[in-house]
Amino acid sequence: MRHADHGSGPDEPVLGRFPRPLRVLGYAALLGFALLYLLPFLLQLANSFKTDPDAAAHPMALLPDGGTLDSYRRLFGIARGVENVPFLSWLGNSVLVTVPVTAGRVLFDSMAGYALARIRFPGRRLLFGFVLAVMAVPGVVLLIPKFLVLKSFGMFDTYGGMVLPLLVDAAGVFIMKQFFESVPREIEEAARIDGAGTFRIFWSVVLPMSRPSLITLTVLSFQGSWNEFTHFLVSTQSSEHDTLTTGLAHFVSGGLGSGTQYPLKLAAALVSTVPVAVLFLLFQRHFVRGANSGSSKG
Numbered sequence: 001m002r003h004a005d006h007g008s009g010p011d012e013p014v015l016g017r018f019p020r021p022l023r024v025l026g027y028a029a030l031l032g033f034a035l036l037y038l039l040p041f042l043l044q045l046a047n048s049f050k051t052d053p054d055a056a057a058h059p060m061a062l063l064p065d066g067g068t069l070d071s072y073r074r075l076f077g078i079a080r081g082v083e084n085v086p087f088l089s090w091l092g093n094s095v096l097v098t099v100p101v102t103a104g105r106v107l108f109d110s111m112a113g114y115a116l117a118r119i120r121f122p123g124r125r126l127l128f129g130f131v132l133a134v135m136a137v138p139g140v141v142l143l144i145p146k147f148l149v150l151k152s153f154g155m156f157d158t159y160g161g162m163v164l165p166l167l168v169d170a171a172g173v174f175i176m177k178q179f180f181e182s183v184p185r186e187i188e189e190a191a192r193i194d195g196a197g198t199f200r201i202f203w204s205v206v207l208p209m210s211r212p213s214l215i216t217l218t219v220l221s222f223q224g225s226w227n228e229f230t231h232f233l234v235s236t237q238s239s240e241h242d243t244l245t246t247g248l249a250h251f252v253s254g255g256l257g258s259g260t261q262y263p264l265k266l267a268a269a270l271v272s273t274v275p276v277a278v279l280f281l282l283f284q285r286h287f288v289r290g291a292n293s294g295s296s297k298g
Contacts (some may be wrong), residue, residue, distance in 0.1 A: 001009040003264040040072035048072070050202050055262040087238070089267055090247035094226060094272075097162050097243060101225040102166035106217055112168070113176025114202050118188070128177070135169040137228055155274070161235045162243075166225055179213040180206060214256035215283050223276050 042062055047055045048071055050064040058065070073079035075087040115121075116128050146165060147156070154160035183206055191205045207214075229245040236242070241252065248268055 017269065023175060028239050029175060030197070044266045044270055046269055048263050050263050052139060052261060052263060055266075056260060059262070071263040072271075074264055075268055084240075085264065086239075087266065087271070090242050090244045092270075093241060094243040094245075096159065097228075097232075098225045101166045102155075102218060102221040104163075105172050105221040107224075108168045108212060109172030109217060109221075110176045110207065110214065111202070112173045113178075114180050114206065116173070117177045119198065131173050133168045135174065143230060144276035145236050146231065150235050156235065159235045162241065163234060164253065165235070166228065168230060169221065169224065172221060175217055175220075176210070176213060179210055190289050219279055219283055222279055226276055244259060244268075248272065 020200050043060065046062045049067045049069070050058075050065075051068055051070070054065045070079060074084050077084045077088060077103060114126060116131070121175075150156045150161045150165075153161075155164070187205060187209075188201050191201045197203065209277060221231055228243075229249065232241075232243055236246065239247075240251075248265070251268065252265055
C-alpha cells in the first residue's frame with residue numbers, strides 16, 4: 001500500500017520545507033545577497049564606460065553620463081591622440097605562459113597522482129607527505145628561494161623561468177591521486193590480463209575515466225596560472241615579460257601615465273577576468289562533479 005509522503009524529498013530545495021511566506025522571505029534574502037555580490041562587478045562595468053571626470057565625481061552611479069568607449073580603445077591600441085596601454089602585449093604574454101602551464105599541469109599532475117595512487121615503490125608515503133607539506137607552505141615563503149634558483153640557472157627574466165617552475169602543482173597531484181584511488185582496481189587488473197602495461201593502463205584505461213577530475217584540474221590550472229602574480233614578480237624584470245597581472249599592477253601603481261584613470265584601470269581588470277569566467281561557466285557542471293569526486297576520499 002502506498003502512503004502519501006507530505007515531507008520533502010532528498011532533491012527538494014531546503015526552502016521548500018517551509019511555509020510560503022517564509023519561502024518568499026528566504027528567496028528575497030538570497031536575491032538581496034546575490035545583488036550585493038554582483039554590485040562591485042556592475043560598478044566596475046559601469047565605470048569602465050565613463051570618462052575620468054564622471055568616474056571621479058560619480059563612482060557609485062550604475063549608469064554612465066553619456067558613456068564612452070575610450071578606455072577600451074586605449075586598451076586595444078586603437079585610440080588616437082592619447083597614449084595607448086600595452087594591454088595586448090600583456091595579454092599575449094599571459095596566453096603564452098598559461099597554455100603550456102595548464103597543459104603541463106594536467107599531464108604531470110595526473111601522472112604523479114596515478115603513480116602515488118597505484119604504483120608501489122619505496123618512499124611513496126614519504127613522497128606524498130612532501131606533497132601535502134608543499135600545499136601547507138605559504139607561497140610567499142618561497143619567493144626568495146625561487147629568485148635565487150632562477151638566477152643561478154640563468155633563467156631569470158626569461159619565458160622559461162616563468163613557465164618551468166609552474167608546470168607541476170601539489171594541489172593538482174593531490175586531486176588526481178584522490179580520484180585514481182576511487183577507480184576500481186578490477187578494471188586495471190582486466191587490462192593487465194589483456195597484456196597492457198602500467199603506462200598503457202594509465203593512458204588508455206584510467207585517464208579517459210577521469211574526465212571530470214581532468215576538467216577540474218584544467219580549470220584550476222588555467223585560473224591559477226592566468227592570475228599568477230608573485231612568481232612573475234620575482235622571475236621577471238623587464239616590461240616585455242609583463243603579464244596581465246604584473247602589467248596591471250604597474251599600471252595601478254602609477255607606472256603608466258598620470259592621473260587616476262579609473263575607467264581605464266577598471267576596463268583592463270574587467271577584460272582580464274573574462275577568459276577565466278567564460279571557462280568556468282562552460283565547465284561548471286564538470287568542475288563541481290570533479291571537485292566532489294576528488295574530495296570524496298580523504
